[in-house]
Amino acid sequence: MSEYKIVTGNFASAYGARLARAEVVSAYPITPQTEVVEKISEFVADGDMDAEFVKVESEHSAMASCIAASATGARAYTATSAHGLALMHEMLMWAARARLPIVMTNVNRAMGPPWSVWADHLDTIAQKGSGMMQFFCENNQEVLDSILMAYKISEDEDIMLPSMVVEDAFILSHTREPVEIYDQELVDDFLPPLDMDQKVDIEDPKGFGSLVMPDWYMDFAKKLEEAMMEAKDKVKEVNKEFKETFGRDPGGLIEEYKTDGVDVLMITMGSISGTSKDVIDELRDEGHNIGLARLRTFRPFPKEEIRELTKDVNVVGILDRSYSFGRAGDAAREIKEAIYGYNSPLVKNYIVGLGGRDLTPEVLELIMEDSLELLDEDPDQDELDPEVEWVDLRIDRNKWRR
Template identity: 55%
Template sequence: MREVMTGNYASAYGAKLARAEVIAAYPITPQTSIVEKLADFVATGELKAQFIPVESEHSAMAACIAAQTAGARTYTATSSHGLALMHEVLTWASGARLPIVMTNVSRAMAPPWSVWVDHMDSIAQRDTGWLQFYCQSNQEVLDTIIMAYKVCESSGVMLPAMVVMDAFILSHTSEPVDIPDQALVDSFLPPYSPDLKIEVGKPMGFGSLVKPDQYMEFRYKAMLGMKASRDRFLRVEQEFKNIFGREHGGLLERYQCDDADVVLVAAGSVAATAKDVVDSMRAKGHRVGLARIRSFRPFPHDEVRALAGKVEGIAVLDRSYTFGAAGAMFTETKASAYSVQKRPVMKNYIAGLGGRDITPRILEKIFEDIQVVSKRGAEDEVEWVDVAGLPRRWR
C-alpha cells in the first residue's frame, strides 16, 4: 500500500511492521512525531507493545537495554542532544550485545542552538559499537529499520543499529512510501528469540565485572560481530529485494561511477540532489559519479578501495566536522583508499552544517573543483563550503 508520509511516520511504520515489543522514548525536536505515531499505534491496539514514556533519553536507552535483555524486541528514536545524552548507554547496548534498533533524526549540536540537519550527533557516536545507516529517502528509512532488525539479531552479529535520517529534509517532508504487507514482513523477519535472556530460575549476572585477562575477549567478539555485519547486511538486502522488489544500494551505493573520472562521496539526503547534478553534468559530457555512504558502520572499506582504484579524484562531502582533523567521512574514505596502487586526489568539503542548504549549484561547483584538483593536486585538503567571509563564492 502506497501512502504519502513524512520520514518520521515512515520510521514509526518501520518499527510497527517489525513488531517492536517495547518502545521507550523521550520527545526531542524533530523526532517527536515518530513517538507520537507509535504511541497512537499502541493506544489503538494496532501495535501490541509496551510504550514507556521515560523522563530522559538516557532512561529511554537504559529501559530498552533492560527490556531487550529480558527478550523483547525494542525500539527508540532520538536526535542530537538526546543522542549525546545517551552516549554512555549506547556503549552499554553494544557491549551487552543487544540488537536494539533506533532512529536518529540527525540534527546539529548546540551552541548555538539549531534544530536543523547535520551529522555531528551521529558521527560523534561512531565508536560506540553501533551499526549506522544513513538514509536518502523516506522509503529507505522504513525499509532499513526492518532490515536492521534482521541484520542485528542474527547470532553472528548481535549489535545495535542506528538508522539515521536528516532533520526536516526527510523527517518532516512527505514522499510516497510503500508500506509493505505485514505478512510479508513477518516472513522476512521472524520473532526475536535470543540464545540468552534474563529470566527467573536462571541465576546469571548480565554485565558482570571482568578482570583484565577476560575483558579484551569480549571486545574482540564484538569486533567480530561488527565485521560479520558487512556480509550479513548484503545478504539481508538481497533477501529483502527478493521479497519486496526493491533495494537501496548495499553499503556504498554507486551512481554513475563505472566510467567516472571523479566522484563525490556523500551520505544522507544530499545524495538525492547529487544524483540530479550528476545527470545534468553528464548531459554536458562530464564523467562524474556519486558514491553514497549508506553504511558508515560497518564502513564499506572494500567498496571504497575498489572505487578509489578507478577514479582520478574523490570529493568527500561531510555534513559534520571533527575538530582537529577533518570530516569523518573524509578521513575514513581516505584511509580505505590509501592501499590502492594509484591513489586518486582526494579533497574534503565541509558543507550544510546546522541545516544550511546544499544546493545543486554548490554540488556542481564541488564537482568542478575536484575535476581541477584531480589534475594538479589539492592545495587545501579540507575546504569549508559556502561560509561568509571566505574568498570562494559558491552561490
C-alpha cells in the same frame, strides 16, 4: 495489503517500528524526532501496535530501558536526535557491549550551542566508536526499509549488535514523500519474532554484564569487532533478501550511482545524495566522466568497497555534513585511511550543510565542478589548497553562486 502513504521520515520510522513488531518502545521527545513518538503513541493507543511504550523521563533512561527490555528478550525500539543521542552515549556503548539487537532512529541534528534543530551528521558520527551499526538514509522509504533490515541484521545470532537508522532533520524528518507501507505478513516472513538464547529469565537465572578482569575484557572487545566485520556480509545478504521480498534495493553497504570507469567520484551520505544524483546526471550529460557513491553504512565501514571504487579514479570529492574539530570531515578521513597503501587518487573534502545550511543543486554543481577542475589541473595532494573546504560560508558566498 501493501499501500502507499504520503508520510514524513518520522512517520516512516514509526511505521518501520510498527511493521517490525517492536515489543517495547521507550523514548523521550526531542525536536525533530517528536513525531516518531507521537505516531507510535497513536498506534499503541488505537491498538494498531501491540507494544509496551515506556514513556521515560530522559533519553538516557530511554536507552537504559531498551537495554533492559532487550536483555529480557523483547524486540526494543527507540528514537532520538542530537542532544538526546549525546545524552544516550553511555548507554549506546552499553547496548553494543551487552550485544543487544536494539534498533533506533536518530534524526540527525546539529549540536548546540548555538541552538540549532537542523540537519548535521556530527551527532551520529560522534558515536562511531560505540559499537552500534549506523545506516544513513537518503529518503523516507529507505528509513522504513532500513529499520526492517536493521532488525534482521542486528538479531542475527552471529551479529547481535544494536543499530542506528539515521534520517536528516527536517529534510527527511518533516518532508512528506510517498512511502510503501508493506503488507504485514510479508514483513513477518522477512523478520520472524526475536528468539534470544540468553536472556533475563527466572527459570534459567544468569548474570549479564558482570565485572571482568583485564584478562577477559579485551577478548570480548575483539568478539564485538568480529561481529561488526561479519555484519558487512550480513548487510549485503539481507539487502539481497530484502530486494527479493519487497522489490527494493537500498544499496547494501554503499550505493553506486554511475560509477563505472569514472575519472571523478563524489562520495556523499544521507539526504543530499538524492539532489547530488540529479547534478551528476546533468554533468554527465555535459560530457563529464563523474559518478557518485553513497555511504549507507558508516559502521561497519565498507573499506573494501571504497578501495574497489577508487581503484581507477583520479579525483575523489567527499562531502561531509559534519566536522571533527581539529582534523577534517569524518567520511573523508575514514575514506583516506581505507585507501592508503592501495590507491592514490587526489582526495578533496567538502564540508557542507552544517546546522541545516541549504545545499542547492547550484552549490552541489559548483562543488562537483571544483572536483572536475582538479582533474584538469592535476595537482599533487600536498598542493591542494584548501584540502578541506568549507562550502558556502557567509564570508565567501559569491564563490558558491553563479
